[in-house]
Structure formats: C-alpha cells, structure tokens
Amino acid sequence: MNKILLFCLILVSSLSGCQKDDELSADEKPDARLSQTLEDYKAQLVNSEYGWKAVLQPGGGAGYSFLFKFGANDRVSTLSDVNATAAATALESTYRLKAQQRPTLIFDTYTYLHILSDPNETVSGGDRGAGKYSDFEFSIDEVTPETITLTGTLQNSKMVLTKATREDAANFIRNTAAMAKAFENISDFNTYYFKRLTIGNVAYDISADTNLRQITITYFEGETAKTFTTDYYYTETGLAFLTPFTGGGANITNLTAIQYNATTRTINLTVNNVAGTIQESIRPAKINVQAARNFFNATGEDYWLAETGFTVNGVPDAYKVSSIANFYFIAFWPKFDTSNGQAYDLFGVVTLAPNADKSVLSFGPTAVSRLTSDGRIVYTYLKMWGEQPAETEPIITPTTQLWTDTRGFYVVTTEYGIDLVSAKDGKSWIHLYQ
Amino acid sequence: MKTTLIKLFFLLLSVGFLGACTKEDDISEVELLGLGGETWVKGPIDTWLDQNYLDPYNIEVKYRFDRYEVALDKVLTPVREDKVILVMESIKKTWIEPYEQQAGANFIKTLSPKQFVLVGSPEYNSNGTITLGTAEGGRKVVLYKLNDFDKKNKAEVKEMLHTIHHEFGHILHQTIMYPTEFKNITTSYTASWNDFSLTDARSRGYITEYARASPDEDFVEMISIMLIEGRTGFNASVNSAPASAQALLRQKEALVVRYFKEAWNIDFYSLQTKTQTAINAL
Numbered sequence A: 001m002n003k004i005l006l007f008c009l010i011l012v013s014s015l016s017g018c019q020k021d022d023e024l025s026a027d028e029k030p031d032a033r034l035s036q037t038l039e040d041y042k043a044q045l046v047n048s049e050y051g052w053k054a055v056l057q058p059g060g061g062a063g064y065s066f067l068f069k070f071g072a073n074d075r076v077s078t079l080s081d082v083n084a085t086a087a088a089t090a091l092e093s094t095y096r097l098k099a100q101q102r103p104t105l106i107f108d109t110y111t112y113l114h115i116l117s118d119p120n121e122t123v124s125g126g127d128r129g130a131g132k133y134s135d136f137e138f139s140i141d142e143v144t145p146e147t148i149t150l151t152g153t154l155q156n157s158k159m160v161l162t163k164a165t166r167e168d169a170a171n172f173i174r175n176t177a178a179m180a181k182a183f184e185n186i187s188d189f190n191t192y193y194f195k196r197l198t199i200g201n202v203a204y205d206i207s208a209d210t211n212l213r214q215i216t217i218t219y220f221e222g223e224t225a226k227t228f229t230t231d232y233y234y235t236e237t238g239l240a241f242l243t244p245f246t247g248g249g250a251n252i253t254n255l256t257a258i259q260y261n262a263t264t265r266t267i268n269l270t271v272n273n274v275a276g277t278i279q280e281s282i283r284p285a286k287i288n289v290q291a292a293r294n295f296f297n298a299t300g301e302d303y304w305l306a307e308t309g310f311t312v313n314g315v316p317d318a319y320k321v322s323s324i325a326n327f328y329f330i331a332f333w334p335k336f337d338t339s340n341g342q343a344y345d346l347f348g349v350v351t352l353a354p355n356a357d358k359s360v361l362s363f364g365p366t367a368v369s370r371l372t373s374d375g376r377i378v379y380t381y382l383k384m385w386g387e388q389p390a391e392t393e394p395i396i397t398p399t400t401q402l403w404t405d406t407r408g409f410y411v412v413t414t415e416y417g418i419d420l421v422s423a424k425d426g427k428s429w430i431h432l433y434q
Numbered sequence B: 001m002k003t004t005l006i007k008l009f010f011l012l013l014s015v016g017f018l019g020a021c022t023k024e025d026d027i028s029e030v031e032l033l034g035l036g037g038e039t040w041v042k043g044p045i046d047t048w049l050d051q052n053y054l055d056p057y058n059i060e061v062k063y064r065f066d067r068y069e070v071a072l073d074k075v076l077t078p079v080r081e082d083k084v085i086l087v088m089e090s091i092k093k094t095w096i097e098p099y100e101q102q103a104g105a106n107f108i109k110t111l112s113p114k115q116f117v118l119v120g121s122p123e124y125n126s127n128g129t130i131t132l133g134t135a136e137g138g139r140k141v142v143l144y145k146l147n148d149f150d151k152k153n154k155a156e157v158k159e160m161l162h163t164i165h166h167e168f169g170h171i172l173h174q175t176i177m178y179p180t181e182f183k184n185i186t187t188s189y190t191a192s193w194n195d196f197s198l199t200d201a202r203s204r205g206y207i208t209e210y211a212r213a214s215p216d217e218d219f220v221e222m223i224s225i226m227l228i229e230g231r232t233g234f235n236a237s238v239n240s241a242p243a244s245a246q247a248l249l250r251q252k253e254a255l256v257v258r259y260f261k262e263a264w265n266i267d268f269y270s271l272q273t274k275t276q277t278a279i280n281a282l
Helices: A002-016 A030-047 A084-088 A166-188 A289-296 A390-403 B002-019 B044-057 B081-103 B105-111 B154-175 B180-184 B198-203 B215-239 B243-264 B268-281
Strands: A052-057 A064-070 A075-080 A091-094 A096-099 A103-106 A137-143 A147-152 A158-163 A194-199 A202-209 A214-221 A224-234 A238-245 A252-261 A266-271 A274-281 A304-306 A327-339 A342-351 A360-371 A377-386 A409-413 A418-422 A428-432 B060-062 B115-118 B133-136 B140-143
Touching: A030 A064, A030 A096, A030 A103, A030 A137, A030 A147, A064 A166, A064 A224, A075 A084, A084 A166, A091 B081, A166 A202, A166 A224, A166 A238, A166 A252, A166 A266, A224 A289, A289 A360, A289 A377, A289 A409, A304 A428, A327 A360, A327 A377, A327 A428, A342 A377, A342 A390, A360 A390, A377 A409, B044 B060, B044 B081, B044 B105, B081 B105, B081 B115, B081 B154, B081 B268, B105 B154, B133 B154, B140 B154, B154 B215, B154 B243, B154 B268, B180 B215, B180 B243, B198 B243, B215 B243, B215 B268, B243 B268
Parallel strands: B060 B115, B115 B140
Antiparallel strands: A052 A064, A052 A158, A064 A075, A075 A091, A096 A103, A103 A137, A137 A147, A147 A158, A194 A202, A194 A274, A202 A214, A214 A224, A224 A238, A238 A252, A252 A266, A266 A274, A304 A327, A327 A342, A342 A360, A360 A377, A409 A418, A418 A428, B133 B140
C-alpha cells in the first residue's frame, strides 16, 4: 500500500512539474536562426569576388557548366556553355534565398539556366512539357568555404558551385564552350553513316547526340558487338564521361584537347595522353558478321518495317518513297517467296487508301540475297512483284539500283532494330524495325 | 480499496496541477521575423509596377517566380525580366484603359483581379493542350507563355489579351450573372471540347473550340473574341460559319451586348472599338 502511494506521489509530481526557464534569447529563435542562415549563405555567395563556377547535372542526364556572379542587390549575372550565345554574353537576372522546406536558392527570373528546364521543347531540346528535367530552385545541401552543393526541388538535379578565381572568371566558360564547339562538329558528320573514333591503333564506331550530350561507342567482345552509352559534359580541357567506358579492356573517362580541323573534317583529341581522332568513315571499325548472319538466316515468316526509303548523303528518304500515293510503310521481307526453288526478298510498298479498313502489300522490287564471307549482304535483282504504278518509276528505279548494288550492305544492330548501310560508300542506309 | 486509491491519485493529481506554474510569455516583446526571401532590393521593374499597377489599382504583379502561386507539379519557367514592363504596359493600354474610358475610373479598381502572376513558359496539359492563363475566384490571374511576347506580333498579343478578357469576363458574370437564356442557345457542351476542330465548333454555333466546354466558358469566350478581334474580325468569323450557326452566334452576340448594358451600363460596341484602337496602336 505504501509503495503504491509512493508511486502515485512520484507519478503526480512528475506530471505536474514545470520548467519555468523557457525563454530563448532572441538569436536562438528558429526564425531568427533561419534568417541568419539565409543571410550567411547570401553573404558567402556575394563575397566571392570572382563569382562561382557551377556544374549542373539535370535530373534528365548530362551536365552543363555555368559561371554565376551574385550581387548584394539580389541580381545574378550568368554565363553558360548551354549554347554559343550564353557562352559569349553574360545575362543578368534575379535570385532569391528563401526558406522553403530547406534554405533554397531560387533563380526567379529567366536566365540561361532556365533553358534546360523550359517545357517548350523547341527551347530546351528536351521533351514537350518537361524540358531536360532540370531545375532552377535548389535546396542547399552542404556548404564549405569553397563549395556549395545543391539539389533541385522539382527534378532532383544536382549542382555544385565552386568558388571561382580571377582566372576562372575570365576563362572557365570560354574554355568549356570552345571544347563544346570543337566536339559538336560531329553533328555535321551526317553524310556518312559511320563515325570512327581512333585512339592509337584502336578503333571504335562512335555516335553522339550533342543536344542530349550523349555518346555511344560500339565495341566487340569476341565476335559479339556491344554498345556503350554515356552522358557527358564539357570541361575546360575537353569532355568528361559521366560513366567511364571500360568495354573491351578500355578505360576512358575523358576526351581531352579537342580540336577541329575543318579542312580534313577531323576532330583531334587525346585519351589518356594518347592522340586520337574522330572522322567520318565509309565502313565500320569492325564488320558485325554475327548481325549479318542473323539477319540473313531469317526464316521468311516475318517482315521488317521501314517508315521511309533510303537516306542518301544525309538526305532522309532521298528518293521520296513516302510520296507514293497512299504510302503507308515499306515491308522489307527476307525470303518472301521462292522462284524456281530460289528464295527471294521483297522491298514491298504497303499502301493504305483513305477510308480503307486494311493496308495492302502493293508492289515492289525483289532480289536474291547472299551473305559474303566478310559479313555483307548482297542483293541481286530478280523481278518486279505486283503491279508497279507507272508514275512511281522515278522513285523505284534509283531505290532498286541502290538496293542491288553489287557491294551490298553492312548490318548494324541498333536500339530499335537494324540498319542496312551501303558498303559502296557508307553514304546510304535504311532503318528497319519489327 | 481500489477506488480509494484511484480517488487518492486524482486528489494528488489536482493538487499537483494547482502547484504547477503558469508560464508568462510576454508576446508584445516577440518580434516576428518571418522566414525571409519575401522581399528584395527594388529595381526599375518594381518601381514601374508600383506606379502603374499597385498604387493606382491595388493590383500586385508577381513576376519573380514563386512555386506556391502555380501548379506544384508542372514544369514551368520564370518570365524574362525584359518582358515584364512590355507585357504589363500592353495590358494596361488594351484592357484597363478602354474599360476606364468606357465605364469610368472606378470600374477596374472595383472589379479587377488583385494579383497578376507572370510565367515565362506555357503550361502543358496531359491532353496535349497548353494553358495560357488561369484565374482563381476573380482574385488572381496567372498569365503564361510571356517569354514569347512581342507587341508587334498582333496574333501573340491577341492570344494573351484573349486570356485576360476571358478571365475578366468570368469576374463580371460571377459578380452579376448573365441572362440564363444564353445557356439554351446551344446545348452541345462537352468536356472533350479539344477533340474538335475550330471549324467544327463554329458550325455548331461556338465561337472557339473552348467555348464548347460550358456555358460560362462560352459566354466569356464570346466577350473575349468580340473584344480582341473587333467587330470586323468577329463578323468575318461569324460569316465563315454555316447559316444555321450564324444565327446562333448572332443570338449570343446580342445577349452579350444586352448584358453589358443592363448589368454594367456599358455600350459594348463602343468598348469594342476602343479596345481595337488600342490594340492597333501598340
């Protein structure tokens, strides 16, 4: 009984206890501390005499460089390598430090940074309604005297600000943009299908999407072709892969000292101190024999589909196959049928008349194919299948000539299907998918 | 026994409460600091907006991006600084001033939305359309796609004014309702209005595709198109429609004119002329 009483007393006294000493001094109050923090961040941004270098990695991938100079008047001047104008002319806009869920840096009027997050796809080069999944509102994650690490609040982009030196202020974007300009000549390499990256005595097929800042390298493991794709960003000395390329024993993280020679149409560069080049090429670095064999061994049960005719010298559908009346697609049909016991392939024009409820395999040239020992497929003209409308003659004749060129085609596997690339000069190709 | 104990416990508990202290917080000494980031060093744009919108009309123009003023999940971009005055000056000339001249100085002051929020990009919707403007309860108007604004591009200017006259139309009819017979002139309103072409909408007696969304939208689309296209432009649109639809559109036009006279004592055709003159003079 006494124990229970004692317990009650203790319980009651602990419930009724109070702490009278709850007055916080003014600078300890949360809102005071928060605004002090914001002021400190602002002071740090403003007090860097030569501003801040920044690399932004949008949620959508790749990376972009900036140079920001923050003013005490809540204005910021920006240079960037997002495009040539942004690299050449500084643009002034406004910024704000604001307490949201966390202390947040907001670029609150338009500057070069916003190009990446513009939902207008013609501005951003990204997706309609989404841009390149980038940010202009960033929560402040980590601060040291030399760096500030930020995370985008909408798209989870990452941005790292590094205190700039006088040298950086003058050269960071200029150098970065120069590397971008030199490398982006690869976009003009569009008359040939193959672009070859040669480093010392090693060669790869390479392709680049300079808008998305993405590089794809084809390499071989034994006889099997593999592709490696990485996002990249430009640096003052070249271009950095976001994922290192380690296929086939290589180890590439950077392409450096990028220069363009317009006379020879060559991008010169170095990789791990070894000189290299990127050039247009009439043939692949290594012929994908396996892909050609697989394509050639098709059973004839199914056709491949091409949305248009051949691309020639960089001109898509050069012979205007898609201008044929009621054109729907090309049914590229290996082993379509036999003639005197000989299997043949069809380059079939499929049409769909307005209001018709089904498409029709209309007509098209046929050819007998063979696989060469080095991995090309050569087509020999056989006959016209179906009723060819007379007016399609200027379209079908050059198409047939190209298709049945004696030097045949390389077979390249792609993300979507396969490409047949003319072995004549590497300047004509057609995309097929199933 | 048990009850006694419990009683004893409560007795002690109440004693304990009496013994507890009272906390004396003198709130008069607490300075509210806010969380920061709501004010900034004023520049020429801020001064211009104060002089042309805030002081005369008590309209706040928010041009610095604030996520909490717009859809939280939409990808949008802020407006370019060099567009702010350009846009707001054009709006003043082609929306505020014609109304002021026609309906007196207090008309806009009384009825105008109290806040404009400016956004640089369009807002993209999942059904493939884009939003150019929204209004909330007659208080706030959000204008989008302003980074493309060029006052020499009359089509773009009209597109933007379309939004403002449209949203202001909503404020007008939410203040004084339009004649109910308007709702019965055409009745094929549909939520999937965007699946139909303009020609299709016109042939059914709607001035725009969006007018088919509901009678309210139809009414304000009529006001907006009549003001931004002027009488000539509006007549041309009507005359391009089939005869049956022309009659419907003329009935709607007559009701809009009647509504402005009866509800607001405004001569609509005169307002229409003044708006046209202002647009052409930009």
